[in-house]
Amino acid sequence: MQAKLTKKEFIEWLKTSEGKQFNVDLWYGFQCFDYANAGWKVLFGLLLKGLGAKDIPFANNFDGLATVYQNTPDFLAKPGDMVVFGSNYGAGYGHVAWVIEATLDYIIVYEQNWLGGGWTDRIEQPGWGWEKVTRRQHAYDFPMWFIRPNFKSETAPRSIQSPTQASKKETAKPQPKAVELKIIKDVVKGYDLPKRGGNPKGIVIHNDAGSKGATAEAYRNGLVNAPLSRLEAGIAHSYVSGNTVWQALDESQVGWHTANQLGNKYYYGIEVCQSMGADNATFLKNEQATFQECARLLKKWGLPANRNTIRLHNEFTSTSCPHRSSVLHTGFDPVTRGLLPEDKQLQLKDYFIKQIRVYMDGKIPVATVSNESSASSNTVKPVASAWKRNKYGTYYMEESARFTNGNQPITVRKIGPFLSCPVAYQFQPGGYCDYTEVMLQDGHVWVGYTWEGQRYYLPIRTWNGSAPPNQILGDLWGEIS
Incomplete structure (x- = not known):
């Protein structure tokens, strides 16, 4: 089913909507979901399903109506796309907007209720607020989805019998591709760590407790020629940030990364970099690159991804590591609340394992974050906010x-x-x-x-x-x- 409007016509509709307010369901004022529904109704005469904005890509059947794309580092949005923000926005319910311009670095959208001013009178039906549809620039984030409507053709379709109609070859739907990792093997020279005598039994995923500047290259510059006294403070096998992997130790060497003889000898240690200084989007990208590298190594060693092969630092010693991943994916902060409980350990491990398995299957996983406290709200409609x-x-x-x-x-x-x-x-x-x-x-x-x-x-x-x-x-x- 094609949309009622061409892409050009819909863009014009978006432009005319700026400064207006939309309350399609007549509940809770002018929500972001209302504005998404207003556009969808103009296009298809239909309303979207979902408890919150984050549910839109999964609660609706877009077959024939639109194509859903998950954001990747090389994805480029297009004008007319509906963009859906994940649960780290809108008090756990996500956010939704319409793209009007885009580059590889940012998107410009028309949106409603980004500042939380769409419903301020606290009257449930119909509700009122001061915020109107506004044009605003955002960075890409993870997770994020783009829903591209099947717009009406700009020109009248030609008959298959027309002499100007070329035979049409069926093209495969483009699939998102994993980032191409830049693996730099430059083994530390200050001390030759002993060999283990075989492949590792698995991988320990760490958070480095590093600043925004603590990239994989920065660790390489600081450690590759470091003396034994510095390496004794800790050295992992690999350090990951962006699409860069610095391999500091050979796979056959033991590492000093768990403060535990078993962990050091039998497990390959990978540090997710910038865990204290990077914003969430950057850190989640670093995590994804780490999962991708884990998948590559496990396949190389002939190992599956399971609870025996994917381990956490805090399984070997009393530590808050991996602290940032714990907060993002379990909602528990071991830095302020103490050691990660066993159920949270398993929750985090299982998240890591599922992500790695998707990469092992040659696909791209969906990065998700926990928002337990906000998600417990009994508010039915999403209240998108920058707060x-x-x-x-x-x-x-x-x-x-x-x-x-x-x-x-x-x-x-x-x-x-x-x-x-x-x-x-x-x-x-x-x-x-x-x-x-x-x-x-x-x-x-x-x-x-x-x-x-x-x-x-x-x-x-x-x-x-x-x-x-x-x-x-x-x-x-x-x-x-």
């Missing part, structure tokens, strides 16, 4: 603008957005700052900015403590431009 929440209970989002103070001094804090944090200085009337972050904490809305290398936190209005998007805010103590 996130950290372990201190602070709601925060990226935003760049200038705040100019009104007619009263404001106390600026260091360390964090709490009234109990150390006083930095008094922000004087008429003063301004260019901030990059907005936070909700301790009864106030805060902005974060950096001046002369120091991070500062400035309250700019009161907040009633309600979670987004239901927050109630006091008067602004100045102006934002």
Whole structure:
């Protein structure tokens, strides 16, 4: 079934929708799902199914209507695509928008309720909010799906008997391809670690606790000529970031990566890099490259991916490693809450195993993240939002603008957005700052900015403590431009 509109006609419809509000089901105001349904109804006269936006690719039968693409590092979106964000958005329900422009680095979309302002009156039916359809730029993320409608042909179809109709060959649907890994084998030279006498029995997946700059190449530069005293602090077999794998030890060598004789001797250690400094999208890409490398090695050694061959560092010794993967895929933070419980260990291992098996089958897996606390909400419709929440209970989002103070001094804090944090200085009337972050904490809305290398936190209005998007805010103590 073709759409009622051509691609060009639908793009024009998207452009005319900017600044409007859509509440297709007449519940909970102007949600992102409503805007997706408005477009889908224009195209096909149908409504989409799904509890939340993240369910759209899986709860609907798109046969004949559209093609669903899972995002990969080399995927290029097209105008007219519907883009679906995963459960790490919208309080666990995801987010959905329409693509209007795209490059390999970013997408520009029309969307509704990104800021959580689509439903603010708290009246369920029909509901109202201030937010309208807005044009906005986003980075690609993982997981993310693109649904490409089967648009009406721009020209009238020709008869198969037409003399201008060329015979049409059936073409295979393009399949996503795995990233081509750049494997650099450059074994450390400061000490020749002993041989194990055979292939490894499996792989231990680590998180490196490294900064944003701790890439595979950075580890290579720092360790390949390091002395024995440095290697004794720990050396894994491989380090992975982006599409780069630095192999620091030969497969036949033991490693020093588990603080355990059994783990060091019989298991190949792989570090997923940048686990302390990278954003989620970057770290998830590093994980996927690691899973791909695990699949390659296991197939080379003739081993399956199971609970015996895929191991965690915390199975061998008391450690929070792999801490970042634990948070993303089980919702449990071993850094702040203590050792990962056995059920969470198995949950994380099984996630790793399933991802690796898909690569072993020559396919591309879907990266997923846990959002247990948000997913327990009883709100039926998704409330898409740019807000996130950290372990201190602070709601925060990226935003760049200038705040100019009104007619009263404001106390600026260091360390964090709490009234109990150390006083930095008094922000004087008429003063301004260019901030990059907005936070909700301790009864106030805060902005974060950096001046002369120091991070500062400035309250700019009161907040009633309600979670987004239901927050109630006091008067602004100045102006934002």
